[in-house]
Every structure is written in C-alpha cells, then in structure tokens.
Amino acid sequence: MKKLLALLLSLVMVLCLAACGGTAADSGDAGDAADDTSAGDAADAGDTADDAGDAASGDLITVGFAQVGHESDWRTASTKSAQDVFSEANGYELKFVDCDNDSATQLEAVRTFVQEEVDYIIIDPIVSTGWDTVLTECEDAGIPVIVIDRTIDDSDKYVSWVGSDFLVEGQACGEWLKAYAAAKGIEELNILVIEGSVGASATIGRTDGFKEIADREGWTILDSQSGDFTEAGGQEVMESYCQSYEGQFNVVICQNDNEAAGAMTAMDTAGVTYGVGGDVILVSFDANRPYVQMVLDGKLNANFECNPMAAPTVSEIIQQLEAGETPEKEVYVTESWFVAEDDVTSITVNGEEQECIVVTQEVVDNRPY
Numbered sequence: 206m207k208k209l210l211a212l213l214l215s216l217v218m219v220l221c222l223a224a225c226g227g228t229a230a231d232s233g234d235a236g237d238a239a240d241d242t243s244a245g246d247a248a249d250a251g252d253t254a255d256d257a258g259d260a261a262s263g264d265l266i267t268v269g270f271a272q273v274g275h276e277s278d279w280r281t282a283s284t285k286s287a288q289d290v291f292s293e294a295n296g297y298e299l300k301f302v303d304c305d306n307d308s309a310t311q312l313e314a315v316r317t318f319v320q321e322e323v324d325y326i327i328i329d330p331i332v333s334t335g336w337d338t339v340l341t342e343c344e345d346a347g348i349p350v351i352v353i354d355r356t357i358d359d360s361d362k363y364v365s366w367v368g369s370d371f372l373v374e375g376q377a378c379g380e381w382l383k384a385y386a387a388a389k390g391i392e393e394l395n396i397l398v399i400e401g402s403v404g405a406s407a408t409i410g411r412t413d414g415f416k417e418i419a420d421r422e423g424w425t426i427l428d429s430q431s432g433d434f435t436e437a438g439g440q441e442v443m444e445s446y447c448q449s450y451e452g453q454f455n456v457v458i459c460q461n462d463n464e465a466a467g468a469m470t471a472m473d474t475a476g477v478t479y480g481v482g483g484d485v486i487l488v489s490f491d492a493n494r495p496y497v498q499m500v501l502d503g504k505l506n507a508n509f510e511c512n513p514m515a516a517p518t519v520s521e522i523i524q525q526l527e528a529g530e531t532p533e534k535e536v537y538v539t540e541s542w543f544v545a546e547d548d549v550t551s552i553t554v555n556g557e558e559q560e561c562i563v564v565t566q567e568v569v570d571n572r573p574y
C-alpha cells in the first residue's frame with residue numbers, strides 16, 4: 206500500500222516537473238547527492254531525515270535492520286546512529302534485530318523482515334559470503350536491500366552499500382608504521398596481529414591491507430589470530446601471545462578498539478610496556494572517543510578510524526528511492542588517522558597523501574562517537 210502511494214507520488218512529481226519544463230536532472234541527481242554524502246555531512250544528512258519525516262506525514266516507512274550484534278563500542282555507536290535516524294519523528298518505523306554475531310540468526314532476521322513486508326531492509330553482514338539466496342528472496346518480494354559497513358562479496362542483489370574501505374585502513378596502518386619506525390630508528394619489526402571476527406570483510410580488508418605493506422617491507426608477522434572484535438577475545442589472544450612470544454615482539458596490531466583494551470590488560474599482567482615510550486608499538490582501529498583519548502594519553506601509538514555513522518546516508522538513499530531515483534551503488538564514508546606523536550604527520554597510501562592527526566584534547570572532545 207505504502208509502495209503504491211510512493212509510486213503515485215513519484216508519478217505526480219514527474220508530471221509536475223514535465224509541466225514545469227524540468228528535466229530528469231532537476232528532479233535530483235542521485236549521483237551528486239551520493240557524492241555529497243560523506244561522514245562530515247552527517248549533520249546535514251540528519252536534517253534530510255527530519256525533512257523526510259515531515260513529508261511522510263504520518264505514513265511511516267518501515268525499515269528492518271539486521272545488525273551484527275553488540276560486540277564492540279563501534280557497534281554500539283552504529284546501533285545508536287540507526288535508532289536516532291530511523292525514528293518515528295523522522296518518518297520511520299525501525300524493526301531492529303541484534304543478530305549476536307550469528308550468521309544463521311542474521312539470515313533468519315532478513316527472512317522475517319520479508320514475511321513482515323517491510324519497505325526496506327538494511328543488512329550489516331556478519332560474514333561476506335552466503336548471501337545470494339536470501340537476497341534473491343528479498344528481490345522477489347520487491348523489497349530493496351541496503352548493505353552497510355561490511356560488504357557482501359558473493360551477490361550484487363542490493364541497491365546500495367555504505368561503508369569504509371577496510372583495505373585502505375590496513376594499508377594506512379602499514380604505511381604509518383613504516384614511517385614511524387623510520388623516524389624512531391627501529392630497524393626490525395616483529396609483529397603480532399589480533400584480527401577481528403573470521404569471515405568479516407572488515408577483518409579481511411584490514412588483514413590484507415596491512416600484510417601487503419608488511420610483505421613489501423620484509424617485516425615479520427609472528428602470528429595473526431582472531432580476537433572476534435571483543436575485549437575478552439583480545440585479552441585471551443594477547444595472553445597466549447605473551448606466553449608464546451615472550452620478548453620476541455615489538456608491535457601489536459589490534460583490529461578494533463575493544464581488542465586493544467583486552468590486549469592492554471594482558472600486557473599489563475605480563476609486565477610488557479606499550480604505547481609511547483613502551484617496549485611495544487600498540488595500534489588500533491575504530492577510533493571511538495575513549496580510545497582516541499588513549500592515543501592522547503600515550504597508551505596507543507595510533508588509531509585508524511572506521512566511521513560507524515552510515516545511517517544518515519542510508520536515510521538519504523531511502524529518500525532517493527522513494528522519489529524514484531537511482532542511488533549510487535557504493536558510498537564510502539570518510540575517515541581519519543590519529544597518532545600520539547608528531548614524528549609522522551602524513552603518509553602516502555596508494556599514491557595519495559593522507560594526514561595523520563596528532564591528537565589533542567580538542568580532537569578527543571570533538572569526536573562524534
């Protein structure tokens with residue numbers, strides 16, 4: 206019913222435009238809109254969502270969101286962003302499912318959304334494969350799917366994806382480490398990696414991106430195991446690393462902030478010092494505010510941001526679809542690299558110069574999440 210109404214509305218809009226001598230481009234260039242969308246515009250996107258709410262005037266757009274789980278601070282920020290944007294005040298009814306990091310639960314959640322005939326489905330895929338059948342079911346039911354954050358790599362039956370370039374995050378981490386070690390005169394790097402959840406595109410991208418630089422530079426990666434993106438997982442892996450590689454490592458790369466917190470606990474217990482002036486260079490990904498504070502405090506040497514605020518952009522995409530427009534297939538959010546010391550203030554990643562922000566209290570205070 207809502208779809209019929211939306212269709213009629215877009216028809217009326219097209220007729221109005223035609224009568225006024227407008228062109229398709231006037232009705233809103235989807236490409237431009239998507240280009241304009243960056244994490245920096247998050248606030249604007251929020252306004253758009255407000256406007257959308259007014260336009261819907263009582264007839265709510267139903268959105269089903271199959272969220273990964275609640276494993277990390279990053280995830281909490283992502284969930285909150287979705288709940289803020291897809292509110293009734295903004296014209297939405299949100300059906301939210303926390304899939305508790307279980308792929309079977311996530312597939313079931315999507316199928317339930319199809320049965321409930323929601324208007325749109327948002328998926329943050331726990332793993333990057335195994336999606337084509339269920340996405341075909343969504344397509345057959347005529348329900349557009351928008352993928353956020355992690356990618357789906359074995360099907361293209363979705364309208365848009367909004368998220369981060371995990372490969373670039375991993376490469377940036379490697380390029381920063383190279384420049385930092387050179388600045389400090391550290392000649393040999395013996396590295397331990399605590400990976401994220403197995404099969405997640407965030408894990409795959411960060412691992413591959415970093416490894417590319419490590420291989421190029423001839424660094425030794427002593428070990429690389431999954432800490433499942435949790436604090437407990439990070440601690441467990443680091444405890445075993447401290448035993449197996451005692452005195453042999455000088456770099457620990459944690460693929461998210463919560464794992465870094467767990468690794469710190471394990472290293473504290475084992476008497477290993479880390480961060481600025483420590484025995485071990487400690488690096489994290491995500492850059493949630495408390496962990497950017499840890500960069501300022503010198504407990505982390507660097508933190509590579511992953512932006513969890515996809516929801517405002519997803520709302521824009523839904524509004525484009527409601528207006529009969531074709532959104533961009535891929536929208537990348539913008540992110541920054543945060544460092545504790547001023548030895549390295551820029552790096553070159555894939556031929557592109559990127560800033561490394563030396564953290565101050567102001568930087569911490571201005572973190573949006």
Ligand code: GYE
Binds near residue numbers: 277407461511
């Ligand atoms: O880095 C981690 C979370 O998929 C990018 O998942 C996301 C990752 C994020 O649990 O903290």
